[in-house]
Amino acid sequence: MSANASFTRDREARVATLLLAGLAFLLVLLIAVPLWSLLSKSVQNSNGQFVGLANFARYISTPALVASLWNSIWVSSLVALIVVPLAFLYAYALTRSRMPGRGLFMAVAMTPLFAPSLLSAISLIYIFGNQGFLKSWLFGASIYGPVGIVLAEAVYCFPHALMIMVTALRLADGRLYEVAEALGTSKSRVFFTVTLPGARYGLISAIFVVFTLVITDFGIPKVIGGQFNVLATDAYKQIVGQQNFEMGAVVGLILLMPAIFAFFVDRQVQKKQVALLSARAVPYEPKPNGKRDFALLAFCLVIGGLLIGMLGMAIWASFIRYWPYNLTFTLNNYNFANFDPQGWGAYLTSLKMAGLTAIFGTTIVFFGAYLVEKTKPAPALRGFVHFLAMLPMAVPGLVLGLGYVFFVNAPWNPLGIFYGTLTVLVANTVAHFYTVAHITAVTQLKQIDAEFESVSASLKVPFWVTFRRVTVPISLPAVLDIAVYLFVNALTTVSAVIFLYGPGTKLASIAIVHMDEMGAVAAAAAMATCIVFTAMAVKLLHLALDRVVFARFQAWRKR
Amino acid sequence: MPNHAAMTSEAPRAPERSFLSIRSLTKSFGPFQALKSIDLEIGEGEFVCFLGPSGCGKTTLLRAIAGLDRQTGGSIMLRGKDVSNAPPSQRDFGIVFQSYALFPNLTVADNVGYGLVNQKKPRDMIIARVSELLALVGLPDQASKYPAQLSGGQQQRVALARALATSPGLLLLDEPLSALDARVRLRLREEIRALQRRLGVTTIMVTHDQEEALSMAERIVVMNHGVIEQVGTPEEVYARPATAFVADFVGRMTFLSGVMEGATLVRVGDQALRVAEAPGFSAGQKVELGLRPEAVRLVEGAGENRLSMRITELEYLGSFVRATLEGEGASPLTLLADLPFNVMQDRAYAPGQAVIAELPASALRIFSART
Ligand SMILES: Nc1ncnc2c1ncn2[C@@H]1O[C@H](COP(=O)(O)OP(=O)(O)OP(=O)(O)O)[C@@H](O)[C@H]1O
Ligand SMILES: [Mg+2]
Numbered sequence: 001m002s003a004n005a006s007f008t009r010d011r012e013a014r015v016a017t018l019l020l021a022g023l024a025f026l027l028v029l030l031i032a033v034p035l036w037s038l039l040s041k042s043v044q045n046s047n048g049q050f051v052g053l054a055n056f057a058r059y060i061s062t063p064a065l066v067a068s069l070w071n072s073i074w075v076s077s078l079v080a081l082i083v084v085p086l087a088f089l090y091a092y093a094l095t096r097s098r099m100p101g102r103g104l105f106m107a108v109a110m111t112p113l114f115a116p117s118l119l120s121a122i123s124l125i126y127i128f129g130n131q132g133f134l135k136s137w138l139f140g141a142s143i144y145g146p147v148g149i150v151l152a153e154a155v156y157c158f159p160h161a162l163m164i165m166v167t168a169l170r171l172a173d174g175r176l177y178e179v180a181e182a183l184g185t186s187k188s189r190v191f192f193t194v195t196l197p198g199a200r201y202g203l204i205s206a207i208f209v210v211f212t213l214v215i216t217d218f219g220i221p222k223v224i225g226g227q228f229n230v231l232a233t234d235a236y237k238q239i240v241g242q243q244n245f246e247m248g249a250v251v252g253l254i255l256l257m258p259a260i261f262a263f264f265v266d267r268q269v270q271k272k273q274v275a276l277l278s279a280r281a282v283p284y285e286p287k288p289n290g291k292r293d294f295a296l297l298a299f300c301l302v303i304g305g306l307l308i309g310m311l312g313m314a315i316w317a318s319f320i321r322y323w324p325y326n327l328t329f330t331l332n333n334y335n336f337a338n339f340d341p342q343g344w345g346a347y348l349t350s351l352k353m354a355g356l357t358a359i360f361g362t363t364i365v366f367f368g369a370y371l372v373e374k375t376k377p378a379p380a381l382r383g384f385v386h387f388l389a390m391l392p393m394a395v396p397g398l399v400l401g402l403g404y405v406f407f408v409n410a411p412w413n414p415l416g417i418f419y420g421t422l423t424v425l426v427a428n429t430v431a432h433f434y435t436v437a438h439i440t441a442v443t444q445l446k447q448i449d450a451e452f453e454s455v456s457a458s459l460k461v462p463f464w465v466t467f468r469r470v471t472v473p474i475s476l477p478a479v480l481d482i483a484v485y486l487f488v489n490a491l492t493t494v495s496a497v498i499f500l501y502g503p504g505t506k507l508a509s510i511a512i513v514h515m516d517e518m519g520a521v522a523a524a525a526a527m528a529t530c531i532v533f534t535a536m537a538v539k540l541l542h543l544a545l546d547r548v549v550f551a552r553f554q555a556w557r558k559r
Numbered sequence: 560m561p562n563h564a565a566m567t568s569e570a571p572r573a574p575e576r577s578f579l580s581i582r583s584l585t586k587s588f589g590p591f592q593a594l595k596s597i598d599l600e601i602g603e604g605e606f607v608c609f610l611g612p613s614g615c616g617k618t619t620l621l622r623a624i625a626g627l628d629r630q631t632g633g634s635i636m637l638r639g640k641d642v643s644n645a646p647p648s649q650r651d652f653g654i655v656f657q658s659y660a661l662f663p664n665l666t667v668a669d670n671v672g673y674g675l676v677n678q679k680k681p682r683d684m685i686i687a688r689v690s691e692l693l694a695l696v697g698l699p700d701q702a703s704k705y706p707a708q709l710s711g712g713q714q715q716r717v718a719l720a721r722a723l724a725t726s727p728g729l730l731l732l733d734e735p736l737s738a739l740d741a742r743v744r745l746r747l748r749e750e751i752r753a754l755q756r757r758l759g760v761t762t763i764m765v766t767h768d769q770e771e772a773l774s775m776a777e778r779i780v781v782m783n784h785g786v787i788e789q790v791g792t793p794e795e796v797y798a799r800p801a802t803a804f805v806a807d808f809v810g811r812m813t814f815l816s817g818v819m820e821g822a823t824l825v826r827v828g829d830q831a832l833r834v835a836e837a838p839g840f841s842a843g844q845k846v847e848l849g850l851r852p853e854a855v856r857l858v859e860g861a862g863e864n865r866l867s868m869r870i871t872e873l874e875y876l877g878s879f880v881r882a883t884l885e886g887e888g889a890s891p892l893t894l895l896a897d898l899p900f901n902v903m904q905d906r907a908y909a910p911g912q913a914v915i916a917e918l919p920a921s922a923l924r925i926f927s928a929r930t
Contacts, residue, residue: 010645010646010648010649012646012648013646449658449660451656451658451660452660452662454622454625454627454647454654454656454660455654455656455660455673455721456673457626457627457646457647457648458625458647458648458652458653458654458674458722458727458731459653459673459674459677459721459724459725460648460674460677460678460725461673461674461677462648462677465677469662469665470662470664470665473664474663474664555705556663556664556665556705556706556707557663557707
């Protein structure tokens with residue numbers, strides 16, 4: 001009676017193990033190997049020989065490169081210091097007040113997520129640039145440089161910081177406030193002794209996330225950075241301009257560090273945050289307070305107005321004949337063939353890429369999460385897959401993109417034929433956004449009764465049948481969430497794919513960079529507008545579809 | 560460790576034909592031993608309850624039998640076939656969970672027919688079988704509803720029908736009634752038992768409700784801390800508990816600590832109490848006496864095993880009244896006595912009243928002292 005003999009009788013366990021092994025292989029290929037390629041490239045010379053830390057030594061002894069490092073650090077810190085307090089106050093208004101229109105203000109704050117990061121940079125050029133109508137407000141300073149970068153990054157990072165702060169503030173325990181009030185504590189003391197400490201983990205987390213987002217963002221400094229060099233643009237110049245792959249790898253590794261650091265800080269913080277809220281906590285219900293609510297409303301109007309303004313400026317400018325001299329309406333800027341050889345092709349490629357990413361990404365992510373969460377065999381393999389799935393969270397797009405360049409271009413790699421194809425773009429994008437999608441899937445699967453698989457086994461129904469007949473139908477809303485998340489992000493991403501596109505596969509977001517580079521800022525704005533409208537349309541479609549899905553196919557939810 | 564000496568008087572009845580046979584089964588979660596060498600025989604067609612406090616390993620044992628969580632050591636034989644390492648799909652059982660685990664997006668009929676569809680049975684056969692099963696559990700006209708539209712009791716029946724659909728040889732129920740309110744629970748107890756008799760399917764039910772186990776089971780397996788304390792019929796487990804734990808867990812029992820004085824005499828405080836028999840105990844040994852509250856009688860006049868006591872508290876529990884009695888002297892005893900309601904009314908007992916309580920020798924159970 002050997003355990004092995006009967007194990008081979010267990011077809012389901014075999015299938016699950018096989019599928020897990022396949023998934024592990026795929027994720028190693030999509031995530032681990034590119035990272036490894038980056039690491040190894042950084043310690044090799046151009047002939048592929050191991051040179052230890054020579055590249056790093058060369059980096060440190062090149063003053064121009066070290067200057068970028070310093071630029072990146074202080075710009076990122078400054079943005080974090082500006083954005084996080086603003087996001088905190090905005091989140092406070094959304095969660096701790098009875099201010100009217102809270103849902104609307106939340107939606108407004110999320111708008112930057114539907115645009116490529118560089119859209120706000122384009123808007124700033126229109127407002128404060130050489131032809132900008134508010135140029136005088138800068139007192140002679142130029143928007144092309146750190147000022148522009150900081151402002152544009154602040155807009156880009158705001159929704160990310162806000163989501164963290166809203167989560168942190170929502171976790172408040174109402175009982176603490178009741179006790180404080182019962183003790184006659186003053187409002188400001190409650191704020192400093194209860195509210196702020198309760199949100200401190202969120203604040204820390206938000207600071208690190210914003211820092212990482214800024215330091216690894218490529219689009220904004222490319223568009224508005226002027227002569228001001230940062231790490232991300234250095235990496236681009238080293239790789240695309242000078243073909244100096246080794247130095248590019250060194251820069252990539254440096255960029256990886258804050259991201260990894262932020263990742264671990266965030267994990268610690270999340271553990272503590274959850275522990276803060278005991279099981280018996282009561283959600284906090286804010287009471288109306290006229291003065292407070294009015295002040296917060298004014299604040300939110302200003303911030304929300306700025307965000308909408310940044311979005312609207314680029315959209316408006318895209319319909320204008322010749323800024324700032326001829327403000328008449330035109331669609332000429334949408335005649336992309338005049339500005340870029342690909343014309344509308346780039347937009348269509350983007351749609352195709354985003355669609356494929358959504359389809360393949362959602363399938364792999366959801367089925368993968370199911371295998372990890374709901375099957376029994378090979379616990380070590382399941383743990384490994386989960387680890388790989390969480391890894392991209394710690395890897396900025398730019399770094400992953402660099403890894404892909406080195407991996408796909410490696411002379412030994414038969415996959416080199418995919419360089420510049422849609423396949424590699426889709427693979428890279430799926431890997432880039434894998435973690436959030438995976439977490440969404442796992443969260444959904446955890447809510448499903450763990451005994452479904454046991455019941456199926458007792459009825460001799462294999463797990464894949466239950467996956468198809470029960471798990472997927474129940475999880476349809478979450479599956480849709482994942483698909484939309486992947487689609488929108490695939491549409492707006494710049495930093496990872498800028499190194500990977502080929503002659504026939506230029507994406508819309510890359511076309512924006514190119515058109516801006518050539519001075520066709522209006523066309524760049526027009527292309528960005530196309531992306532924004534598409535992403536928002538998809539989101540609206542998602543909301544509508546969610547309604548339909550709930551109403552038509554989820555009749556069983558009704559009592 | 561529980562005392563097994565008293566168990567010699569009632570060796571577990573070995574079922575005639577062993578259907579399920581468990582040998583030295585162990586299960587560890589890391590360093591924690593959830594099951595410590597379990598041996599158990601279950602006969603064909605039996606209705607067996609696993610009874611024990613929360614966390615004693617009942618579910619763990621049930622899941623090992625099902626193959627849902629593999630045991631760490633030991634073997635499981637089903638109909639004489641070793642299934643210790645067989646996957647659940649090769650073990651021929653149906654299972655009902657505490658949560659029911661009904662598929663929310665499938666209708667009642669689809670839930671019940673879930674296992675049949677996979678057997679590639681013809682459609683009309685499946686439909687016929689499903690309506691037969693729904694009639695069997697008393698839900699003939701609910702086939703097209705979704706689980707969320709059913710009451711808890713109805714959901715429970717659907718889960719039962721689904722488990723029975725493939726005509727399994729073994730039915731496993733993990734606290735099937737614990738999520739229901741008391742009235743529904745009582746009715747379903749009877750229904751499940753009647754159904755089981757009718758189908759003759761060997762059934763194991765997990766419960767931590769002693770009343771449920773006593774009223775439903777043919778045999779009860781009392782578990783504690785991962786070991787079996789006693790296996791026996793409800794009558795055996797109740798009347799002749801093998802260990803102090805069983806005595807305490809199944810029904811109420813008052814315990815009195817004492818020392819053996821003679822062959823059948825036990826000193827408790829400043830009283831000497833006669834017991835019917837005390838096999839394996841010798842003079843000077845510390846023991847514990849157990850007495851069911853309903854065995855205590857209030858009498859007139861002195862005599863053997865009669866103690867002067869005072870009523871300190873009366874608790875009305877429906878058909879009887881539970882009296883707390885306190886003895887006299889330096890280290891007074893405390894006893895519980897259940898008094899039938901009519902006796903109560905005739906005598907008009909009240910707190911503070913002095914009474915004489917008789918502790919019948921035949922009702923005093925003797926256990927070695929718990930350490
Ligand atoms: N997956 C697990 N990992 C670690 N310990 C476990 C696991 N499952 C069960 N245990 C432990 O094993 C012991 C027995 O658990 P089991 O679920 O069998 O108890 P039970 O008798 O069914 O209790 P209940 O009446 O509460 O359902 C418990 O102490 C429990 O904490
Ligand atoms: Mg249990």
